[in-house]
Amino acid sequence: MTTGRWTLLGVVAVGVAAVVGWSLGFPGRGHRVDLAAEPAAGTRIESAPLCPWRNPAPDLAEFFPGADESRPELLILSGLRPELARRLGHTPSSDDNAVHVQRIHASGRPVGLVVVRRVKGESGAVEFVLALETNGVVRGLRYQRMREPAETEAFLVSAAWRSAFAGKGVHDAFVPGRDLPDPPAPARVSALAVADGVRELLVLLDVAAGPGAIRRPLAPASNPAHPHP
Amino acid sequence: MLRFACRNLFRRPIRLLLAGSGIAVSVAVWIVLSAFGDGYRQALGGELQRAGMQMMLVPLGCPYDAAARVLQGRSLDISLPADAVDAVRADPDVAVAAPLLMAAMPRPSEGRTDLWVGLDRSALALKPWWRARRGRDWFDATNGVILGAETAAIELREPGDALHCPGIGATFRVEGVLERGGTADDALFFIPLATAQRTFHQEGRVTAVAIRLRDPARIREVAARLQRIPGAQVVTMTEMMGTFLNLVGTVRTLMLALAVVAMSTGVLGIFNTLLAAVVERTRELCLLRALGASRGQVFGLMTLEAAMLGAGGATAGVLLAFAVGHLVESLVKSYVPLPPAGSLVQIGPGLVARTLVLAALAGWVAALYPAWRASRLPPALPSGTP
Secondary structure, eight states, X not given: OOHHHHHHHHHHHHHHHHHXXXXXXXXXXXXXXXXXXXXXXXXXXXXXXXXXXXXXXXXXXXXXXXXXXEEEEEEEOGGGHHHHHHHHSSOOOGGXXXXXXXXXXXXXXXXXXXXXXEEEOSSSEEEEEEEEOTTSXXXXXXXXXXXXXXXXXXXXXXXXXXXXXXXOOTTSOOOBTTTBOOOOGGXXXXXXXXXXXXXXXXXXXXXXXXXXXXXXXXXXXXSOOOXXX | OHHHHHHHHTTSHHHHHHHHHHHHHHHHHHHHHHHHHHHHHHHHHHHHHHHTOSEEEEESSOHHHHHHHHHXXXXXXXXXXXXXXXXXXXXXXXXXXXXXXXXXXXXXXXTEEEEEEEEOGGGGGGOTTOOEEEEOSSOSSTTEEEEOXXXXXXXXXXXXXXXXXXXXXXXXXXXXXXXXXXXXXXXXXXXXXXXXXXXXXXXXXXXXXXXXXXOXXXXXXXXXXXXXXXXXXEEEXXXXXXXXXXXXXXXXXXXXXXXXXXXXXXXXXXXXXXXXXXXXXXXXXXXXXXXXXOHHHHHHHHHHHHHHHHHHHHHHHHHHHHHHHHHHHHHHHTTSSSOOSSOXXXXXXXXXXXXXXXXXXXXXXXXXXXXXXXXXXXSSOOTXXX
8 A cells, every 4th residue: 555545544543533532432521429519409399199000910809800901091180170179079189180090801891990099097198999890889999008007907908897888889978987887096087088088089980981081091001100118 | 416326325225224224223322321321420429419428337248238228228237336426426537427227117018118217417417408398307206207208298298197107016206398309318217316226126226327527538548547447347439439330331331342343333334335336336437437527526426325324324323212212221220230310311412413423434434445446447447347
């Protein structure tokens, strides 16, 4: 090769090396951290994270033994807030604007639906799973999480309390001591919260079945899963 | 000339597609890996800054594992005696020594683990972001609990509410809810140190001591002194970050090597495509020369084709990187130590520009020899040339 070609080759090689080095970020990209610096301000997030359906398999096994598919769906109720307020008896919370439901199918045939709810118990949140028939009547209730003291927990998970919800619909009453078993005094707040939560879910689903609600099927993967601390 | 080059490229669409795909894949890998490395470094630095300390005293064992667990609010199986705190506080270079006791309360039936942290007032000096969004920002009662923002949201707790810990059968009163800080602290339950020691049966013990120095420049001398505390070892945040970045850097280097191989394959693809084009189009190129095209024009035509091929492939690669970036992030994140919260793949305009320039240059380099060969063709072929 002639000197001119060697020069050209050298220029090209240097250029390539420079661009590759620049692309890889050399020099001056060390990882020093200023530990004395003030941290950035945090982000304000007020709303509670969505309550996920944490453990579908045992819930389906108990309530829908032959089920082979659950189809998630979002019911958007934000356009029905006046009716929701009237039916619930209070201003709807942000959680009431939309309800995630799982439509349960067995061999392609709808057999019921599952909804989850987080309510404020006496000593922490109580998360429950409500299974419903296709006509909106309660089939059963299971708990996902709670942090109640032993006596309260024993009452809430008792068969007498849980089975009392079965067969109830949106037009039934949910008063502990009258329509439901009477809870012991320490469990009263949490039991009331669960009863109210069930009633409110039934109201939300009843409103969603009427005109004005938006039904949006979701991809199965969009079933929200949220890690708990 | 642009239209002519374009028409030449599209003569063999399958070959064009294969060569462009090679470039696109290599560019996408390059961008995602570079973006992940930058994002990880920034996020880890941010987390360590918010930790508010320069070093940590932990029980003997793997110091980095211990420090990582403490930073993430996870408990350690072993602990330090409380007099280790006194020894640290006695050091003249230590500005703040904050003892921490951490306890994990698993609830396997519910698939969760509650993380409780006992701390005393000295911890406030290390957490300048510690502000109550609601209620008090410090404990008024021994059974008080202050909740991270995420914990309070999930447990639906407000100041004044009760909060029960089923594992130990203790009930606390919520005194405050912290502002969200974007760290692991958001998901913790904070209680007074003495209460934690009593509740979790760790009287006189602490999990770790977080340390801030009066003069960070003296970190080595202080670390050497504190290292002499029996049963304890010191890990500095800089060492910790360096260790994690080295681990990530090793993985990144290996993967970048793969990206270089992919890029080289792409370059060879362009080289092969153009060389084949020169051989196929020998008669046409000779005719061009016979019609008056100079060697420089033929050379320019071939390099223009290569540049278009490289630019097209690189653009597709950038789009691919945006499409699969978060997928790759979730995959890589599960293998890296101390994954910081938030997105770690940050594809910025600078990175995209650098990669596009690199891809264009690679395409140009690959085109040099075929273009030179094309430019050397004579204006007329010798008789008998097929």
